[in-house]
Amino acid sequence: MNVKENKKSIGQLFDRIAGHYDLLNHLLTLNIDKYWRKKTVKQINISANKNTAEEIKLLDVATGTCDLAIEIIKQHNDFNITGIDLSAKMLEIGKMKVQKHGLLNKITLMQQNVENLSFFDNEFAFVTCGFGVRNFNNLDKGLKEMYRVLQPQGQAVILEFAYPKNIFIRFFYNIYFTYILPFAGKIISKDNTAYKYLMKSVKDFPKGEDFLIHMKSCGFENLSYKNLTFGIATIYTGYKH
Numbered sequence: 001m002n003v004k005e006n007k008k009s010i011g012q013l014f015d016r017i018a019g020h021y022d023l024l025n026h027l028l029t030l031n032i033d034k035y036w037r038k039k040t041v042k043q044i045n046i047s048a049n050k051n052t053a054e055e056i057k058l059l060d061v062a063t064g065t066c067d068l069a070i071e072i073i074k075q076h077n078d079f080n081i082t083g084i085d086l087s088a089k090m091l092e093i094g095k096m097k098v099q100k101h102g103l104l105n106k107i108t109l110m111q112q113n114v115e116n117l118s119f120f121d122n123e124f125a126f127v128t129c130g131f132g133v134r135n136f137n138n139l140d141k142g143l144k145e146m147y148r149v150l151q152p153q154g155q156a157v158i159l160e161f162a163y164p165k166n167i168f169i170r171f172f173y174n175i176y177f178t179y180i181l182p183f184a185g186k187i188i189s190k191d192n193t194a195y196k197y198l199m200k201s202v203k204d205f206p207k208g209e210d211f212l213i214h215m216k217s218c219g220f221e222n223l224s225y226k227n228l229t230f231g232i233a234t235i236y237t238g239y240k241h
Contacts, residue, residue, distance in 0.1 A: 010135045011086030013194050014064070018089035020189040022065055027184075036233050037071045037130060040159040043226070043235050044076065048155055049125045055080040059124040059149060061114045061142075062086075062132020066094035066107065068159070072128065073106050082124075084112040114142040122151045130159045134205040143218040150240040156220060157237050160211075161202045164231040173232065177202070211236060 014021070025033055049056055056079050060069045063083030072079055085091050091109050098107045112118060115138055127146045136142035146156055164170045177199040185195030206214060211234075212223045220238030227234050 010137070011088070013197065014085075014087035015089040016191050017185070017189045017194045018065070018087060018093055021090065022067070022093070024185060024188055024195075025067075032229055032232075033067075034071075036159060036228055036235075037068050038075075039226075039228060040068065040128070040130065040157060040235050041072050041075045043157050043237055044072070044126060044128070045155050045237075046076065048153055048239070054078065056126070057082070057124045058126040058128060059084070059119070059146075061127060061129040061146060062135065063094060063109065064090045064130075064132070066097050066109070068128060068130035069094075069107050070097065070101055070103065073101075073103055077106075079106070079126075081107045082119075083107055083109045084114065084117075085109075086111065086113055114145055117145045117149055119149045121148055122154075123149050125151050125154050127154070127156045128158070129156075131161060133158055133160055134201045139206075139214055140218055143215060143220075147219045147240055152240055154240045155237060156215075156239070157235065159233060159235050160205065161198075162207050162227065162231050162234040163203060166230060169230045169232075207234065212238075 058072065058079050058081045060072070060081055060083040063069050063085050064087070066083055069081045069083045072081060083094065085094070088111055091111055095109055098104055098109070114136060127150055133139065133142065150156065164173050181199065182195040185191065208225060212225060215223055215236065215238045219240065221241050222239045223237070225234050225236045
């Protein structure tokens with residue numbers, strides 16, 4: 001499978017599975033993805049924010065169906081979130097969820113490409129991304145745009161799938177992602193292409209210190225990462241000077 005070719009049409013790929021995305025996401029992670037998002041929001045360093053405005057502006061990149069954005073508001077009601085995504089259908093579902101939670105005044109959704117953001121320099125106090133950076137067509141270009149729109153001392157918090165180092169965990173991880181996930185994706189969404197792409201994109205993505213090297217090259221400082229659930233997922237954080 002050509003990951004680069006899939007990334008060029010990533011919006012259309014997620015459009016195809018948008019209607020089943022949440023069900024599969026929660027079902028196939030045994031709802032652990034909800035725990036990962038909660039832990040990700042806990043990494044947002046409110047004390048580092050120097051903005052005295054009543055509402056703190058946050059950009060949620062690859063917001064999808066808005067699970068991370070909604071979780072952020074649950075924990076930090078003084079945030080004002082702009083969520084962007086390439087997939088129009090994912091954003092449609094996201095908007096319905098935002099409306100259901102009564103958060104239309106807190107979360108604004110826009111169809112945009114992270115590699116060419118329309119926002120001003122230094123516009124946001126925080127930038128977040130949940131399970132999206134590995135889908136960037138050009139990783140460094142996307143990270144540089146996230147850095148550009150951050151305010152000085154602003155923080156980026158990124159949640160992404162990883163690849164377990166433990167041989168025992170990795171054995172079952174490979175079976176799950178190679179056979180079970182694509183099969184379930186095909187049965188439920190009638191499209192296993194996206195789920196075959198998922199495994200390949202996770203394996204090819206730079207992890208741990210390798211990803212921090214990309215963040216550093218794009219300007220981020222005070223970098224760190226935290227592994228979750230046997231190294232299946234990782235939270236990365238960095239700041240703008």
